[in-house]
Amino acid sequence: MAFHFTLSGLLRLRESLERLELQRLHSIAGAVALVHTEIESIDKVIEAAHRRTSDTVVSAGLTGAELHFELARDAAWNVQRTQLLKRLLELEQKRKEQQARYLQSRMQREILSNLRDRQLADYELDQSRRTQQRIDELFLIRGIPAAKQLKAAPNDELE
Numbered sequence: 685m686a687f688h689f690t691l692s693g694l695l696r697l698r699e700s701l702e703r704l705e706l707q708r709l710h711s712i713a714g715a716v717a718l719v720h721t722e723i724e725s726i727d728k729v730i731e732a733a734h735r736r737t738s739d740t741v742v743s744a745g746l747t748g749a750e751l752h753f754e755l756a757r758d759a760a761w762n763v764q765r766t767q768l769l770k771r772l773l774e775l776e777q778k779r780k781e782q783q784a785r786y787l788q789s790r791m792q793r794e795i796l797s798n799l800r801d802r803q804l805a806d807y808e809l810d811q812s813r814r815t816q817q818r819i820d821e822l823f824l825i826r827g828i829p830a831a832k833q834l835k836a837a838p839n840d841e842l843e
Contacts, residue, residue: 687807689800698793705786712779726765733757794825 689695737754740746746754 685711687804689803691796691799695793695800699788699798702786702789702793705782705789707784709779709786712775712782716772716775716779716824719768721773723765723772726761726768730758730761730765735762 732756737746740750
């Protein structure tokens with residue numbers, strides 16, 4: 685008789701849900717990494733623009749219009765950077781929530797997996813005992829005629 689886990693359908697469902705939650709977690713982690721990259725990119729652009737502006741001021745000076753343009757450009761980059769930081773905070777919160785959902789689904793799957801493993805171990809132990817019992821019975825059955833011969837043989841020698 686083969687092992688049959690009565691909750692195998694539920695276990696497959698839990699495994700599927702765990703994979704789904706993990707995929708969602710990876711997706712959010714990818715979005716977090718992308719926003720980090722965008723923030724770093726903007727920081728590099730701002731730094732390069734500041735260097736160019738400093739070099740221009742030192743070498744030739746800036747007109748009022750150029751200075752106004754530089755300030756407006758910095759303000760626009762800072763607005764974009766602030767929006768990205770806000771988005772990053774939202775994604776980090778979302779990632780924490782998703783990680784909690786993933787860990788919950790993993791725990792639910794592990795409970796069923798552990799139950800299955802225990803039932804399988806019990807089944808294998810029971811099968812082993814049954815096999816050993818059959819072997820013992822066969823040994824006893826085969827041993828009865830031999831035992832009769834042994835009992836008969838010592839009596840024959842005494843006569």
